[in-house]
Each structure stands twice: as C-alpha cells, then as structure tokens.
Amino acid sequence: MPTEIKIECPGCGWEPDGGAYWACTCGQVWDTFSTAGRCPSCNKQWKYTQCIGFKGGCDQFSLHLDWYKGLDGWLEEEAGEVLHQPERADF
Numbered sequence: 001m002p003t004e005i006k007i008e009c010p011g012c013g014w015e016p017d018g019g020a021y022w023a024c025t026c027g028q029v030w031d032t033f034s035t036a037g038r039c040p041s042c043n044k045q046w047k048y049t050q051c052i053g054f055k056g057g058c059d060q061f062s063l064h065l066d067w068y069k070g071l072d073g074w075l076e077e078e079a080g081e082v083l084h085q086p087e088r089a090d091f
C-alpha cells in the first residue's frame with residue numbers, strides 16, 4: 001500500500017478525523033476507514049460509505065473506494081479502470 005493515501009468525501013471533500021461515526025445494522029459503531037468499510041463486529045462489508053453531516057460533511061453516500069484519493073495511481077497500474085466499476089468495488 002502506498003503511504004500517501006488521502007481520505008476524503010468524493011462529494012464535498014470532508015476528511016474523516018478518525019472518529020467512530022458509522023453504525024452497522026448490527027449495532028456496532030466504529031471508524032469505517034480503519035477497516036476499509038468492514039464491520040468489526042459482524043464482518044458485513046459496506047460498499048457505500050456515508051459522509052458525516054454533523055461533522056461538517058454532506059450526508060451523501062459514496063462508494064467506499066472513492067473516498068481514497070491516493071489510490072488512483074497504483075490502482076490503475078494494478079488493475080486498470082475495471083476497479084472503478086461499482087460492481088467490482090466490493091472485493
């Protein structure tokens with residue numbers, strides 16, 4: 001993994017601050033970016049991640065992978081545009 005990954009909302013540019021703002025359907029609350037969108041309690045993989053409105057975000061859902069800005073270069077090197085297709089984003 002590259003070290004220069006930046007995480008921000010694809011819609012508004014809000015940057016997660018490491019807080020546990022995401023709630024799973026099982027009741028778990030955690031920082032979804034610490035687990036790449038996977039619930040640490042029930043292991044549900046969340047394909048979409050919501051921006052946190054009460055922390056200054058826009059409340060919109062975006063593909064989890066789209067939040068990682070620094071991935072573009074090596075993703076395209078590794079696998080090309082195919083990884084940007086929504087149906088392939090839940091690997």
Ligand SMILES: [Zn+2]
Pocket residue numbers: 024025026027028039040041042043044
């Ligand atoms: Zn869960």
Ligand SMILES: [Zn+2]
Pocket residue numbers: 009010011012013014051052057058059060
């Ligand atoms: Zn946002």
